[in-house]
Amino acid sequence: MHNLGTDVVVTGAGPTGLMLAHELALAGVDVVVLERHPERTGLSKALNLQPRTAEMLELRGLLDGVEARSYATVQDGHFAMIPVGYDGWDTRFPFQLGIPQAAVEGFLEERLAAQGTKVMRGSEVVDFVQDKDSVTVRYRTDGGETRLRAKFLVGCDGSRSVVRKGLGMGFPGVDGEGFGVVADVLFDKTPAGAQKQWRTMRNIGEPTGETTFKGLIPLGEPGLYRFVYGDRASRPADMRSTVTHDEVRQALHDSYGESATVSEIRWASRFSDAARQAEHYRAGRVLLAGDAAHIHFPAGGQGLNLGVQDAMNLGWKLAATVHGWAGDDLLDTYEAERHPVGAQVLHNVAAQLGLTPRSHESRALRAVFADLAALPEVSRYLSGMVSGLGIRYETYGTSHAALGTRLTDQDVLTDTGPIRPSTLFHNGDFVLLTTTPAHIDAARSQAPRLTTQLVTELPWPSTEAVLYRPDGYACWTAPTPPR
């Protein structure tokens, strides 16, 4: 391969593209991020990080920086606005972090720049062509059009992805029937009953009629709230039309009457309840991640988290392929693992929408479901589904209980005292925890970039070694030999 401009072009500097670029740069891959916006917009659709995303950021030593920019710790998640707890999960972070998407993006962009990779803003990808060895990406800037040749292109360019469309990739699913609006509203007089600080999903939002809903989430500044409302049975003629302040004021009045007065509406935007997923996440040298690969109604606070977790799954696999120690088989596991996860999210969002109290029967169903969700096992199941904590990837070989599961990051004992295993993942290597040095060579033959840690015991019986992938899932174990 000759005259390559870079190893990987990432299209889009949203949370997915930034996380992926971070992972690639950490692994020594030459990456260029092309972003059409000349400046960061500072606007936030998402407001939360789920526990599994927090765990993944912790693996890279990024969580402290994110926590410093967060404004709330929310003790639960929700399923169809029915609170579900994370306490049934073995995690250091059994809560959501309240943090605007723009703050996550700003932080990731800073970390990326610290690694020497700058986002090329004002660079809009127009199209691309791929051949056996490379992808040539055409993008537009103020100065005209430029071409950049790379080994791989990843479309992290959101729901209307030019990369997905350029592939002619199927995007099957359902068109939305309704609409929602998010608006950041500064109140003079806060609506009665609104939480002052965001600590729980309890009473944050609710269905208000057979198809309508509303919610009010504190944004960490006195009087400032995210107001969400909509109707799942009707939509404006033009979903891209500007949301007028009058429209928001009317909706606030309909929801809270005289109990609220508004001083300022800072930002408002529409969203749809369409649900679609790309048929494939890979076509040759082009891959899709985040909203470019899946879109759904923002129920449960999942979309950004799903995209960041896609990026963590793809990053090390793509890096290994670029560096030449893994081939198509490994890269294909990105789709094999993440497509079902995306499908499952679309499925659970549909189930959440199914719990809308549209009829006498569905109101009864919702009430019964809320009773069930209060049971610890059910709550654990549902919170595992919306957070990603419940993911277990399929593995081959043995049926060891650890395989395919995530690192829970409980302290492990070493000769010099207890350590947190997550600290071993900061440089993006595979990590081997073993009681026996003899396993180190075997692990290194599978994972050239390896950090090893001798421990005095492992939390699984009859196990001498567990190898973790860079994204924190166990992929190989060594049993204690029979006496």
Ligand SMILES: Cc1cc2nc3c(=O)[nH]c(=O)nc-3n(C[C@H](O)[C@H](O)[C@H](O)COP(=O)(O)OP(=O)(O)OC[C@H]3O[C@@H](n4cnc5c(N)ncnc54)[C@H](O)[C@@H]3O)c2cc1C
């Ligand atoms: C109202 C609403 C509320 C939401 N709330 C939550 C929530 O609470 N929790 C949650 O987890 N998720 C939530 N989401 C979903 C979340 O916002 C998205 O899943 C997330 O933004 C996806 O990130 P992404 O990086 O994949 O795509 P995006 O954030 O869409 O980023 C794509 C980037 O690509 C750029 N781009 C696009 N085309 C091109 C091009 N041709 N060339 C160069 N650059 C391009 C765009 O400018 C953009 O910067 C919500 C969504 C909505 C609509």
